Amino acid sequence: MLQGKLPVSLINPNTLQGILRKITLHLPEVYEVIKGTRTDKLYLYYELLQVSVIGDAHIMKLIVNVPLKAAISQFTLYKVVALPTRVSKTNFVQYSINYSYFGLENSRHDYILFKETNLLKCVMGEINICPAKTAVYSSKTLNCLSSIFFQTSTYNSICRRLLLVNLRTPTLQKH
Secondary structure, X not given: OOOOOOOOOOOOHHHHHHHHHHHHHOOOOOEEEOOOOOHHHHHHHHHHOEEEEEEOOOOEEEEEEOOXXXXXXXXXXXXXXXXXXXXXXXXXXXXOOOOOEEEEEOOOOXXXXXXXXXXXXXXXXOOOEOOOOOOOEEOOOOOHHHHHHOOOOOHHHHOOEEEEEOOOOOOOOOO
C-alpha cells in the first residue's frame, strides 16, 4: 500500500473483477478498462492500479485509480536515432532532433513527441502506461520528426542540420 500498489490480500480477485465490471458499465462508449475484466488478465491490475487511502477515526476509504484506454489513445513508440548522412567526401550532416521518441497513433492520424523525461513517468511492464498529460498532434501538423517520418518534401527546410567535418566512418576489424 505504501508504494501505491494494490496488494492481493486487500481485495481478492473475485471482488476486483466485480469492481472492474461495475466500472465498465458506467464508462462513456469510447473508454474501456485497459485489459478487460476476464479472470486470466486480473493479475495485471494488481500491478497497474494505484491505491490511496483516506480516513479518520471512524471510517477508512480506499481510492483506486484504474487506468483506462480509448482507441484514440494507443500509440506505437519509436526511438529516434539520427544517423549522419554524407554530403561530400569528408563532410557529413546530422539532423538535430529535440525529442528521443516519436509515438504514432494506431490509425496514423495523430502523433506524440516524447523526451527521456516523459518516458520516466510511464509505468513499464507487460503493458506500458504513460500519463495522459502529453500533447497529441495531428499528422497534418508538421515538425521535423513528423515530416521525416511521413516523408514530406519539406523536412529539409523544417529540420535543423549540424555539419560534421572530417567524421570518420566506423570500420569493423576482426580481433
